[in-house]
Amino acid sequence: MFEICAEPRSLEGLTWLSCYLTTPKHAAMYYSILTVLGLLLAVVPPILFLGFAxxxxxxxxxxxxxxxxxxxTSIVRGVPDIVFFLFFPIALDQAVEYIRHKIKCADVLEPVYQGNDFVVCQAAKMPLGIADQFYHEAWGFSLAVITFAIVFGAFTANTLHGALNAVPKGQLETARAFGMSERQTFWRVHMPQMWVYALPGLSNLWMILIKATPLLFLLGVKDIVYWAKELGGMKTQVYTYAHPDWRIWYFGALLVFYLFLTWVSQRAFDRIFARASRGLSVAS
Amino acid sequence: MSCSQTLWDYGLRAFGYGERLLPKTDITFCEQVVLIGSGMIWNVYFAVVAIIFGFLFATALAFARVNAGPLLRIPANAFVFVFRGSPLFIQFFFAYELFVQIPRMGFEVDLGFMVLSAHTSWLTKAWLGALIVLFLNTSAYSAEIFTGALRAVPKGDVEAADAFGMNGRTKFRRIVFPTMLRLAWSSYSNEAIFLFHSTALIFFTGFPAWRQQGDGLYYANYFAENTFNPFVSYPIIAVYFILGSLLIVGFFGLVSKRLNKHVADPPKLKFRMGSILAR
Structure with missing residues (x-):
C-alpha cells in the first residue's frame, strides 16, 4: 500500500506492523466489518415485519x-438459534433448487433425493454454477438475512405481543367511547402507546442480535470471524509477513469490537428510553 | 440391525464407548435418534455443571456489586460487562486460542488423603475448556439478574432482621438470600434455559470434537451433511431441546413453589418459552 512496504522482510517494529495491518487481506477484514453492520441494518425491516405479523x-x-x-413463536424460541442457523440455509437452498428443478427441468424423471444425494439438474442450481463469485456471496448473504429474520421475528413477535397487551385497557375504552372504529383505535391509540412498552424488549433483542452476528461464520459468509481465523493463523517464512499463531490477538480484537458495539447501543437506548417515556407513567 | 442393537452400539458413542465408526450409508431414523440423543448427554453435562457452579459464583458477584467496597465492586462490574457485552461465540474462540497458548504442563495437587493430577492440556478439551467459558458466561448473566433482585429486597425486611438482633451471617442466610432468590427466580429460570441452548455452540466454535465425540448438534449436523437431508436430524434435535427446556421449567417450578411457600399468592412460573428474553 505504501512505498516503504515494498520490502516487508526488511522492515521491523512499528513500520512492519503498520505495513502488515494495511495489506489487502486486512483491508478485506475491515471491509467485512461493513458486512456485519450491513447485516444488522438489512435484517431490521424483515424482523419487524415478521414480528408484527x-x-x-x-x-x-x-x-x-x-x-x-x-x-x-414458541417453536422458534424453544430451540437454540444455532440449530436454525444450520437448518434454514440448507433447507431454503434445497427448497429453492427443488422448485426450480421442477419448473426448469420438468423432463428429468430421476428423483431429486437419490439415497444420500440431493441431485438437481444444472439449470436449477442456485446460483448457477457459471455465475460470478459475487452472486454466490450475495445468495449466501440473502439466506443469512432470511434466517436471521425468521429467528428474530419470532422473538420480536413475542415482545410486541406483550407490549400490545400492556397498553392500559382504559386507553382503548376511552378511544372507543370517543366513537373510534376498531381500526382507528388500533392505529391512533393502541400502536403509538405500544412502542413505549415494547422498547425495553426490543433493545434487549437488538443486543442479542448484535451478539448473534458472529453466527454468520457458520452460514459460510466471509465475516470477521472467518478473517480472524484466516489472518491470525501461523504464517511461515513462505509468506511475506511471517508471524506465529496470532489468532488470540485477532479474537481479542473482535471481543473489543463487540463490546464497543453493545456499549454504544446501550447508551443510545438509554437516551431513547428517556425520550420515549416522557409524559407517560411507565415504571423505570 | 434392530433398534435396540443400535442403542447398544451408539448409546454412549459421544463418550467413546461402543461402535467406533459412525454410520455412513443407509442411515436409519433410529440411528439418528440414538446418536443425537447420545450427544445430548454432553449438552446436559455442560448445562448442569455450568449452572451449579455459575449459581454460586453469580451470588458472590451480585453481593460484590451491591455490598462490597470498590476493590471488589469494580472488578465484578467489569467482569459482568465483558461477558454480557460480547458474543459467547467469540468468547469460545478467544478462550480456545488462549488455552492453546498455555504451556503444556502437569500439576499434582496433594489433598492429604489423595493426590489429584491435572494437566493444562485438558483446557483445550471441550469438557473442561468450554465448560469454563460457559461457567463464566452464565455467572455474568445470572449476576446481573441477582444484582437487580438484591437491590429490590425490601428495606423493611432487612431492618426487621436488624431489629431482631440478627448478625450479618444469619441475616444473609435467613432474609436477604431467600428473598433475592425468590425475586430473581423466574428470570433465572430463563437464563438456565438459555444456557442449555447455548451448549449447542460448543463444537461449532474453537473446540474440536475429539474422535467424533460431539454434542447433539454435532451429530445432527453430521447426519444433515451425510444424507443431504436437513429435514430429519434437525427436527430430532429440536425435539430433544424442547423436552430439555420443559424439564428445566418443571424443576425450576418445583423450587419456585418451595421459595414462595409463605407467600399468599405466589407468582406462577408459566411455561412460556417466549420469556427467554433475559439475555
Missing part, C-alpha cells in the same frame, strides 16, 4: 391464524 396473528380472532402465530 406474528404478534397480530397471535391476537387474531380466526383460530387457525392464531395457532400459526403461537406455533411460530
Amino acid at each position: 406474528g404478534a397480530l396473528a397471535r391476537r387474531s380472532k380466526i383460530a387457525p391464524v392464531r395457532w400459526l402465530g403461537v406455533g411460530y
